[in-house]
Amino acid sequence: MKRIALFPGSFDPFTKGHHDIVFRGLSIFDEIIIALGNNSAKNRYFDLEMMKSKIEGLYIDQSQVKVIIYNELTANLARKLNANFLLRGLRNTTDFEYENSIAQVNKSINGDLESVFLITSPEYAAISSSIIREVHKYQGDVSHLLPYSLD
Ligand code: ADP
Numbered sequence: 001m002k003r004i005a006l007f008p009g010s011f012d013p014f015t016k017g018h019h020d021i022v023f024r025g026l027s028i029f030d031e032i033i034i035a036l037g038n039n040s041a042k043n044r045y046f047d048l049e050m051m052k053s054k055i056e057g058l059y060i061d062q063s064q065v066k067v068i069i070y071n072e073l074t075a076n077l078a079r080k081l082n083a084n085f086l087l088r089g090l091r092n093t094t095d096f097e098y099e100n101s102i103a104q105v106n107k108s109i110n111g112d113l114e115s116v117f118l119i120t121s122p123e124y125a126a127i128s129s130s131i132i133r134e135v136h137k138y139q140g141d142v143s144h145l146l147p148y149s150l151d
Helices: 016-025 048-058 074-080 093-109 129-137
Strands: 004-009 031-037 065-070 085-090 114-119
Touching: 004 016, 004 074, 016 031, 016 085, 016 114, 031 048, 031 074, 048 065, 074 093, 085 093, 093 114
Parallel strands: 004 031, 004 085, 031 065, 085 114
Antiparallel strands: none
């Protein structure tokens, strides 16, 4: 059976840390679907379609990586896409606390879904989308934190 992993997130923006998780995930899974959550309750900072095409551009030569936008329960989406694995990154204990509760809920909704966590590479552990948004808002340079160019 094909090992398909869903990598869900806000990716507002998609960072070098996320890119590292996908890249490393490729040695474990046959296919990785990066799913950008279109959560209407959360106001995005970076445009969703723009972010989707930036991510697609990164993996143009990797046919095992797909990028989609979604607006539903992650666990249900995984079932629909035949993805038996949820890929997530872990930076620190705060991530762990949060990921632990999401993983329990997801498992209760979709019993076939196994969450798989990759520990962040140390060089990317301090990168967070929220800090990038803050720096960008005040015209700071964030280019070294992103795996693509914003312009
Ligand atoms: P969410 O809003 O669902 O937390 P994010 O886009 O912030 O979505 O993150 C998606 C996933 O990537 C999460 O599992 C998060 O822990 C992980 N992640 C975020 N930043 C990094 C990083 N610098 N290195 C590795 N993983 C990360």
